[in-house]
Amino acid sequence: MKIDHSVPMEYSTDENKMKILGFWIFLGAEIALFSTLFAVYFTLQGNTNVGPTASDLFHLSPVMIETILLLSSSFTIGLGVHAMRLGLKKPMMTFFGITLVLGAAFLGVEVYEFVTYVGEGATIQTSGFLSALFTLLGTHGLHVTFGLLWGGSILLQIKKRGFTPETTNKSFIFSLYWHFLDVVWIFIFSFVYLKGLM
Amino acid sequence: MKQLFPAQHVMGFLFSLLLSLVALVAVLFDLSFAAGMTILVVTALVQAGLQLFLFMHVKENAESKTLYLNILYALFVGLVTIFGTLFAMRWGYMVK
Numbered sequence: 001m002k003i004d005h006s007v008p009m010e011y012s013t014d015e016n017k018m019k020i021l022g023f024w025i026f027l028g029a030e031i032a033l034f035s036t037l038f039a040v041y042f043t044l045q046g047n048t049n050v051g052p053t054a055s056d057l058f059h060l061s062p063v064m065i066e067t068i069l070l071l072s073s074s075f076t077i078g079l080g081v082h083a084m085r086l087g088l089k090k091p092m093m094t095f096f097g098i099t100l101v102l103g104a105a106f107l108g109v110e111v112y113e114f115v116t117y118v119g120e121g122a123t124i125q126t127s128g129f130l131s132a133l134f135t136l137l138g139t140h141g142l143h144v145t146f147g148l149l150w151g152g153s154i155l156l157q158i159k160k161r162g163f164t165p166e167t168t169n170k171s172f173i174f175s176l177y178w179h180f181l182d183v184v185w186i187f188i189f190s191f192v193y194l195k196g197l198m
Numbered sequence: 199m200k201q202l203f204p205a206q207h208v209m210g211f212l213f214s215l216l217l218s219l220v221a222l223v224a225v226l227f228d229l230s231f232a233a234g235m236t237i238l239v240v241t242a243l244v245q246a247g248l249q250l251f252l253f254m255h256v257k258e259n260a261e262s263k264t265l266y267l268n269i270l271y272a273l274f275v276g277l278v279t280i281f282g283t284l285f286a287m288r289w290g291y292m293v294k
Contacts, residue, residue: 034276035275035277039282042280068215071211075210175253183250195224
């Protein structure tokens with residue numbers, strides 16, 4: 001295996017470069033997936049049946065908390081990749097750990113929100129608007145949940161094996177995934193919540 | 199300690215928080231639908247660009263041209279999906 005030392009370790013072999021490129025192509029497919037869910041939501045958002053409308057249902061404070069948590073986690077994983085490139089194992093693991101804690105906190109607020117909605121009689125079966133809303137938010141939340149398991153297992157590998165072309169490649173790809181989820185959230189924040197409250 | 203917090207990342211983070219506060223203007227003030235949507239679209243796009251270039255390191259990739267093409271293609275598919283759906287299901291189909 002040829003290792004190129006002129007680039008960061010996560011790019012250092014041909015296979016690593018291909019994996020990063022491949023992951024970008026996967027993210028392209030994820031854009032298409034979330035676009036279909038946004039399309040359904042925008043189509044059905046007025047079909048509220050007997051249930052609440054967007055402005056009845058949404059509250060600004062939990063949404064702002066979720067946004068700040070996810071933006072911060074995107075920042076800390078960026079710092080984690082930066083520390084990884086400096087070859088600092090402990091700071092890198094700390095930053096990745098903080099990222100996962102923030103991600104878990106985000107999920108906690110989202111679950112709390114879902115429970116509140118259902119308590120107000122807004123379930124996934126109430127109206128077309130709510131079916132589309134829960135599908136869109138749930139798909140994003142499921143991605144975050146999967147990210148917690150993925151990130152946790154990468155942390156274990158870093159702990160055991162340290163920085164190798166394989167583990168740094170995995171960590172970098174995970175950071176791409178995490179930033180992507182943050183971008184999707186920004187669109188949910190803007191075009192589902194803020195637009196709904198407008 | 200200082201080398202762990204590069205200025206570019208810290209500024210980018212503060213800017214991303216600022217952008218979400220600016221987006222709140224659309225809700226907190228009584229703006230027209232068009233004005234509110236303009237604010238939301240602009241802040242969301244800047245926010246997405248910030249993530250892409252600052253944190254996802256698109257530029258440093260040796261294949262950055264391929265990446266741009268891939269992202270643009272995905273965005274094209276996404277926008278056609280969203281606006282095509284809205285056109286077929288909402289705007290182009292008015293019940294008189």
